[in-house]
Amino acid sequence: MTAKDYRVSDLAVARGGLVVLEGVGFTLRPGHALVLRGPNGVGKTTLLRTLAGLQPPVAGDIGLPPEAIAYAAHADGLKATLSVAENLAFWAAIYGTDRVETALNRMNLRELRDRSAANLSAGQKRRLGLARLLVSGRPVWMLDEPTVSLDAASVALFADVVRGHLAEGGAALMATHIDLGLTEAGVLDLTPFKARGQAAGTASDFDEAFA
Ligand SMILES: Nc1ncnc2c1ncn2[C@@H]1O[C@H](COP(=O)(O)OP(=O)(O)OP(=O)(O)O)[C@@H](O)[C@H]1O
Structure with a gap:
């Protein structure tokens, strides 16, 4: 999938007009x-949003091209009136892939394929939201609390999906309080990078537009 290391260096990120993290590498x-x-509040979501290109960094280098990234935020971004399969087909068209059936199979959504997204349970919606990652075909997954609403079986299923993605040469950066059992995962504690909250200059207007 990719044989490239992605290097992030000396990154500062802001939220609400204040720098929350600095010197992240x-x-x-x-x-x-x-x-x-x-x-809570240290800046995990803000860092992911910045890396995913939803807001500009205050300083630093992001050695990650936006087209390499698939970002799964807190919200699942589903189209309520479309079916499960139609939601994935929508994303496949956006990403230019043909991975709908793969995603349905791997996220155990086959039996729900014709159900409208509006009529899914919270956990099923989450599974569909995460299936978008598989549809994307992109090498770097950015995950913000991906297991919220998932039961134990779905957490295990998702952990397997992430493991499969890594085995195919993908990479994942995730904010999670739950242990996904990925023994090979590294940990980046953001506490040492906490900023003193100085004003972030002009980045705030752009930030608020995407809040
Ligand atoms: N729209 C906003 N306007 C102003 N400040 C915000 C906004 N969103 C978040 N913040 C603040 O920015 C800081 C970083 O928030 P962020 O959501 O990135 O933290 P987090 O580490 O992901 O937290 P959690 O573990 O609770 O999800 C927090 O102090 C938060 O209160």
Whole structure:
């Protein structure tokens, strides 16, 4: 899938007009997962949003092309009036892939394929939201609390999906308080990078537009 290391260096990120993290640096390697840790509010979501290109960094280098990234945020981004399969077909058209059936199979959504997204349970919606990652065919997955609403069986299923992605040469950066059992995952504690909250200059207007 990719044989490239992704290097992020000296990154500063802001939220609501204040710098929340500064001096963040790490390398994401193909076949590896990195788990973001740190207390509530330290800036895990803000870092992921910045890396995914949803807001500009205050400073630093992001050695990750946006077209390499598939980002799964808190919201699942589903089209309520479309069926499960139609939602995935929509994303396949956006990403230019033909991976709908793969995603349905791997996320155990086959039996729900014709159900409208509006009529899924919270956990089923989450599974569908995460299936988009498989549809994307993109090498770097950015996951913000991916297991929220998932039962134990679905957490295990998702952990297998991530493991499969890594085995295919993909990489994953995830903020999660749940142990996915990925023994090979590294941990990046963001606490040492906490900024003192100085003003972020002009980045705030752009940030608010995407809040
Ligand atoms: N829209 C916003 N406007 C102003 N401040 C915000 C906004 N969104 C988040 N913040 C603040 O930015 C800081 C970083 O928030 P962020 O959501 O990135 O933290 P987090 O580490 O992901 O937290 P959690 O573990 O609770 O999900 C927090 O102090 C938060 O209160």
